[in-house]
Amino acid sequence: MSNKTVVMYGATWCSYCRALKKKLDSIGISYQYKDVDDPGIRAEMNAKTENNQTIPVLFVGTDYWINPGQEILDAQFSNNYTDEDEQKGEKTLHDVIMIGAGPTSLAAAVYTSREDIETLIFEKGVIGGLAAITDKIDNYPGFEEGIEGLQLAEKLQKQAERFGAKIELGEVQSLKKEGDYINLQTTSGEMTAKSILIGTGSEWKKINIPGEKEFYGRGVHNCATCDGPFYRDKKLVVVGGGNSSAQEALFLTKFAKHIDILIRKDKWRASDVLIREIKDNDKITVHFNTTADEIIGGEVDGMTKVTKVIGTKNDKKIDFITDGIFVFIGLRPVTEYLKGSGVKVDDKGFVITDKKLKTNIEGIFCAGDVRSGATMQIASAVGEGASAALSIREYLGALK
Amino acid sequence: MKKITVYTTNTCGYCKMVKKWLDSKGVKYNVINLDDHPEKQKEIYEKSGALTVPVTLIEKEDKTEEVVIGFNLSRLASVV
Numbered sequence: 001m002s003n004k005t006v007v008m009y010g011a012t013w014c015s016y017c018r019a020l021k022k023k024l025d026s027i028g029i030s031y032q033y034k035d036v037d038d039p040g041i042r043a044e045m046n047a048k049t050e051n052n053q054t055i056p057v058l059f060v061g062t063d064y065w066i067n068p069g070q071e072i073l074d075a076q077f078s079n080n081y082t083d084e085d086e087q088k089g090e091k092t093l094h095d096v097i098m099i100g101a102g103p104t105s106l107a108a109a110v111y112t113s114r115e116d117i118e119t120l121i122f123e124k125g126v127i128g129g130l131a132a133i134t135d136k137i138d139n140y141p142g143f144e145e146g147i148e149g150l151q152l153a154e155k156l157q158k159q160a161e162r163f164g165a166k167i168e169l170g171e172v173q174s175l176k177k178e179g180d181y182i183n184l185q186t187t188s189g190e191m192t193a194k195s196i197l198i199g200t201g202s203e204w205k206k207i208n209i210p211g212e213k214e215f216y217g218r219g220v221h222n223c224a225t226c227d228g229p230f231y232r233d234k235k236l237v238v239v240g241g242g243n244s245s246a247q248e249a250l251f252l253t254k255f256a257k258h259i260d261i262l263i264r265k266d267k268w269r270a271s272d273v274l275i276r277e278i279k280d281n282d283k284i285t286v287h288f289n290t291t292a293d294e295i296i297g298g299e300v301d302g303m304t305k306v307t308k309v310i311g312t313k314n315d316k317k318i319d320f321i322t323d324g325i326f327v328f329i330g331l332r333p334v335t336e337y338l339k340g341s342g343v344k345v346d347d348k349g350f351v352i353t354d355k356k357l358k359t360n361i362e363g364i365f366c367a368g369d370v371r372s373g374a375t376m377q378i379a380s381a382v383g384e385g386a387s388a389a390l391s392i393r394e395y396l397g398a399l400k
Numbered sequence: 401m402k403k404i405t406v407y408t409t410n411t412c413g414y415c416k417m418v419k420k421w422l423d424s425k426g427v428k429y430n431v432i433n434l435d436d437h438p439e440k441q442k443e444i445y446e447k448s449g450a451l452t453v454p455v456t457l458i459e460k461e462d463k464t465e466e467v468v469i470g471f472n473l474s475r476l477a478s479v480v
Contacts, residue, residue, distance in 0.1 A: 125471060126413040126414055126416075133413040148411075153413070169420075169424070187474060187477075216450075219451070225411035225412055226411070226415070227409070227453065229410070229434055230434070302442070303445045
């Protein structure tokens with residue numbers, strides 16, 4: 001940046017203004033702040049911005065931007081970023097570190113960062129979590145035509161970042177409360193936080209049958225949006241009787257010529273809408289009272305591939321000739337990093353909280369799919385994230 | 401200079417994360433989209449031994465290759 005004067009127009013009641021101030025302060029920019037609640041200042045801003053009525057406005061010299069995003073700040077002030085700034089991040093005491101950037105944490109981060117609570121989110125996989133790799137989400141309110149998982153994830157991310165939340169691509173390996181604060185070992189170094197939100201959600205369960213491990217990624221898959229395109233005009237088996245299994249099977253019909261869905265019970269656990277869509281799809285055959293017992297493969301066109309799934313249908317052995325198998329048989333909580341933390345989990349490994357989403361350890365909160373009693377719905381995860389954020393705010397207020 | 405290729409499909413969220421991570425490190429890479437080039441499936445299998453995406457292929461200066469399957473941050477960070 002040259003030596004241009006930096007001026008910001010804003011107001012104390014404006015959350016975007018608070019977020020921008022915070023960003024400028026963190027970069028170490030020297031700027032003049034002008035409050036538009038003063039009629040004279042407001043008139044001055046209007047005159048300089050062709051009667052713009054929106055704040056915040058940032059002037060760098062004579063150029064100005066209304067509510068500038070990170071890319072504008074990077075372009076204008078990147079010379080002010082130093083290695084020291086970057087290193088400082090590792091040493092800083094964070095207000096809240098959220099673990100897992102799924103819908104839960106992203107929603108919580110909208111609330112915390114909008115309230116000036118400094119927020120860092122860790123994500124070791126996909127921003128948006130399992131929601132991001134779901135083809136289409138039809139039951140998330142506000143999108144009457146449904147929305148692609150990846151698109152929803154991007155919207156949630158942008159909304160959280162708009163208020164200043166930061167997302168770090170890395171993994172929290174362990175955490176431990178020491179004194180008032182929580183120490184974390186991460187792939188980005190050691191960190192300390194005043195509060196933690198556990199929002200690591202869940203991941204697909206393995207089916208644990210012979211052949212699963214051997215052919216994983218070579219015919220055995222958990223991500224239809226990733227690996228579905230490998231099965232153009234091929235035959236597939238999908239295992240599972242819930243919403244995810246139904247939704248992903250429908251997605252896979254874009255590629256596969258036929259799909260056998262194997263459901264252990266005698267009926268679906270999926271929603272009626274999806275069941276109707278499945279019934280109307282002539283590429284899909286549903287097999288109730290059917291288990292997948294073994295995955296068989298061999299050399300096909302010079303590649304090791306799945307060729308058959310041996311199952312049991314109504315107590316009789318049955319072969320499903322197939323090119324691949326996608327498994328969606330339920331979710332397990334992601335909590336490995338909590339070992340040694342003292343955070344209590346239930347007999348299935350889900351984190352136990354009270355009604356305010358507090359765990360048994362002060363300052364550590366939990367919400368979303370990883371929480372004991374969660375409904376495994378994106379809308380619920382988002383709601384729990386918001387509730388957790390309010391509890392975190394209350395906790396941090398009392399801590400000061 | 402290392403040559404990096406990311407094999408992807410159109411709807412793959414993990415592929416997007418690999419590209420995002422490489423972008424954040426200022427690393428240049430080629431993308432082979434297997435939806436557009438299904439004929440490259442054999443190539444990805446030969447390189448990775450699997451039919452799954454994302455796969456990141458890192459060809460080093462000494463002509464040796466490293467293959468990273470999935471969005472595996474620690475592996476990517478160590479070889480890119």
